[in-house]
Amino acid sequence: MVGMTDTAQQKLRAQPRLTRQDGSPIRIVVVDDEQSLADLVAMGLKYEGWDVKTAANGQQALQAVREFRPDAVVLDIMLPDIDGLTVLQRLRSAGFDVPVLFLTAKDSLDDRVAGLTAGGDDYVTKPFGLEEVVARLRGLIRRTATAAEESSVLWVGDLMMDEDSYEVRRGGKQIDLTATEFELLRYLMRNPRRVLSKAQILDRVWSYDFGGRASVVELYISYLRKKIDTLGPPMIHTVRGVGYQLRAAE
Amino acid sequence: MVGMTDTAQQKLRAQPRLTRQDGSPIRIVVVDDEQSLADLVAMGLKYEGWDVKTAANGQQALQAVREFRPDAVVLDIMLPDIDGLTVLQRLRSAGFDVPVLFLTAKDSLDDRVAGLTAGGDDYVTKPFGLEEVVARLRGLIRRTATAAEESSVLWVGDLMMDEDSYEVRRGGKQIDLTATEFELLRYLMRNPRRVLSKAQILDRVWSYDFGGRASVVELYISYLRKKIDTLGPPMIHTVRGVGYQLRAAE
DNA sequence: ATAGCCTATGCGCATCCTGTGCGTCTCCTT
DNA sequence: AAGGAGACGCACAGGATGCGCATAGGCTAT
Numbered sequence: 001m002v003g004m005t006d007t008a009q010q011k012l013r014a015q016p017r018l019t020r021q022d023g024s025p026i027r028i029v030v031v032d033d034e035q036s037l038a039d040l041v042a043m044g045l046k047y048e049g050w051d052v053k054t055a056a057n058g059q060q061a062l063q064a065v066r067e068f069r070p071d072a073v074v075l076d077i078m079l080p081d082i083d084g085l086t087v088l089q090r091l092r093s094a095g096f097d098v099p100v101l102f103l104t105a106k107d108s109l110d111d112r113v114a115g116l117t118a119g120g121d122d123y124v125t126k127p128f129g130l131e132e133v134v135a136r137l138r139g140l141i142r143r144t145a146t147a148a149e150e151s152s153v154l155w156v157g158d159l160m161m162d163e164d165s166y167e168v169r170r171g172g173k174q175i176d177l178t179a180t181e182f183e184l185l186r187y188l189m190r191n192p193r194r195v196l197s198k199a200q201i202l203d204r205v206w207s208y209d210f211g212g213r214a215s216v217v218e219l220y221i222s223y224l225r226k227k228i229d230t231l232g233p234p235m236i237h238t239v240r241g242v243g244y245q246l247r248a249a250e
Numbered sequence: 251m252v253g254m255t256d257t258a259q260q261k262l263r264a265q266p267r268l269t270r271q272d273g274s275p276i277r278i279v280v281v282d283d284e285q286s287l288a289d290l291v292a293m294g295l296k297y298e299g300w301d302v303k304t305a306a307n308g309q310q311a312l313q314a315v316r317e318f319r320p321d322a323v324v325l326d327i328m329l330p331d332i333d334g335l336t337v338l339q340r341l342r343s344a345g346f347d348v349p350v351l352f353l354t355a356k357d358s359l360d361d362r363v364a365g366l367t368a369g370g371d372d373y374v375t376k377p378f379g380l381e382e383v384v385a386r387l388r389g390l391i392r393r394t395a396t397a398a399e400e401s402s403v404l405w406v407g408d409l410m411m412d413e414d415s416y417e418v419r420r421g422g423k424q425i426d427l428t429a430t431e432f433e434l435l436r437y438l439m440r441n442p443r444r445v446l447s448k449a450q451i452l453d454r455v456w457s458y459d460f461g462g463r464a465s466v467v468e469l470y471i472s473y474l475r476k477k478i479d480t481l482g483p484p485m486i487h488t489v490r491g492v493g494y495q496l497r498a499a500e
Numbered sequence: 501a502t503a504g505c506c507t508a509t510g511c512g513c514a515t516c517c518t519g520t521g522c523g524t525c526t527c528c529t530t
Numbered sequence: 531a532a533g534g535a536g537a538c539g540c541a542c543a544g545g546a547t548g549c550g551c552a553t554a555g556g557c558t559a560t
Contacts, residue, residue, distance in 0.1 A: 035339070035343060036339060039339065039342045039343070039369075040365060040368070040369060042342075043342070043347075043368070043369030043370055043371075044368050044369055044370075046347065046369075046370065047368070047369060047370040047393070130368045178503080178504060178505085179504080179505095180504080180505070181504095193414075193415045193417075194414050194415055195414070195415060195416045197367070199366075199367050199373075200367045200368075203365050203366065203367045203368035204367075204368050208365050208368075212506070212507080213507085215506095215507085215508095215550090215551095216505085216506065216507085218549095218550060218551065219505090219506080219507095219551090219552095220505095221550095221551095222550095222551065222552075238549095238550070238551095239416050240428070240429065240514070240515080240549070240550075241428075241429035241514095241515085241549070241550095242416060242429060245415065245416070247415075428514080428515060428516080429515080429516095430515080430516070462517070462518080463517095463518085465517095465518085465519095465539090465540095466516085466517065466518090468538095468539060468540065469516090469517080469518095469540090469541095470516095471539095471540095472539095472540065472541075488539070488540095490525070490526090490538070490539075491525095491526085491537090491538075
């Protein structure tokens with residue numbers, strides 16, 4: 001990837017890649033006792049070009065942070081040994097300011113977790129979609145000094161998305177999106193001009209435990225079209241037998 | 251191949267060959283319990299100039315990866331001993347980040363396959379065409395750090411193909427292709443100036459279980475001509491009794 | 501009660517392939 | 531050298547398939 005010609009990169013990746021201040025890759029520690037889930041998240045983050053270490057319990061987590069000095073931590077609340085919130089506490093008292101993204105089951109959504117965002121941390125409820133985890137992590141990292149600055153605003157042609165305020169506009173006109181529509185559009189806007197298969201979209205935007213068919217993607221694409229493509233020349237294009245593509249109208 | 255002069259190589263292969271960072275050939279492990287299919291794929295990949303090892307079950311697969319350190323793995327889901335997805339999991343737990351291309355029957359495309367592309371892995375449904383397998387593998391490898399840089403854009407004369415955005419242009423003018431037309435043109439563009447027989451094309455572009463006649467190739471060549479050769483001097487040439495050739499107009 | 505997420509169903513049409521027929525090149529025969 | 535038969539390549543038309551889309555409706559969480 002290092003020496004890849006700018007032109008080829010640029011064309012597909014209009015958005016700059018998030019890196020540390022010195023340009024080296026973002027580092028993340030993923031903590032979950034369920035091996036397969038930790039691996040899933042880890043692979044998803046590596047796909048972003050980030051460096052990832054995994055840990056299976058609180059002890060390993062603390063050690064991993066000490067050694068690896070990550071830019072953020074993905075931390076399951078339920079751990080076999082030390083409670084996730086206690087891990088956070090110990091990290092803080094040891095002087096680590098690294099932001100933490102918690103993973104928590106929806107029903108056990110503790111009141112204590114709700115107060116996390118005040119401290120600069122954040123949480124995501126299981127089951128989650130990978131895009132959401134990545135987006136939350138980018139948000140956390142962006143708000144700290146560890147990363148090269150990056151705006152929270154995405155642009156594709158005259159289409160704008162502010163990931164922080166959840167605002168979407170096309171040519172100044174505001175667009176109301178549901179949560180799922182927003183996630184889908186974000187994925188498309190992060191990969192402009194690139195043809196994304198329904199399987200890819202399903203895997204990235206929908207939760208890992210979603211058993212349904214790929215036809216939901218068609219449905220939500222049609223929703224987006226009604227809200228976006230009606231405001232100007234079409235931007236969402238079907239590549240029959242392959243997938244969908246978002247690009248600026250010529 | 252060994253003693254072949256560089257010039258002869260160059261003439262036939264205008265596109266840079268995908269290699270590892272040190273210039274040595276890409277290494278692949280192919281896992282399928284059906285011997286003939288594993289051999290078919292292996293031969294196809296060797297033809298790309300890659301190093302290939304085959305394995306017939308999960309145990310052998312794990313061992314082969316340990317010893318051979320491939321840049322990617324082609325892995326059948328249905329294996330006699332260990333399930334393909336379990337093989338993936340074991341590889342990940344053992345710390346192998348090697349990307350995996352799964353082979354799966356279309357009807358048994360079960361939910362477990364979901365989540366694969368999120369981690370950077372991918373899959374192809376049986377029956378498949380060799381070109382598709384090779385293209386997917388190149389995509390997987392290109393996205394990892396193990397390979398020397400390669401762009402997703404092919405050029406032959408004023409004809410351009412972007413494999414990521416599925417964009418095809420001749421002299422700036424956009425060309426719409428169907429999936430099969432695209433596959434065929436990709437094969438031609440990867441082998442410019444080289445005369446490809448109908449049998450070769452059939453073997454590479456169409457599925458291995460395709461029973462039809464070679465006349466489909468003629469048909470699709472005629473489609474491509476209508477879309478490409480009408481935009482300038484002809485680039486697709488018939489070598490009667492031998493095959494077809496794509497080359498830049500002088 | 502409402503908004504949002506998803507499933508189910510049916511339809512239209514792009515795409516893929518087969519079949520047929522015709523023109524032309526090749527090569528064999530005389 | 532001329533003629534002819536067969537092979538080869540190409541054009542065109544028609545039919546089957548399945549992909550993508552629209553619509554309706556049920557379920558759930560707020």
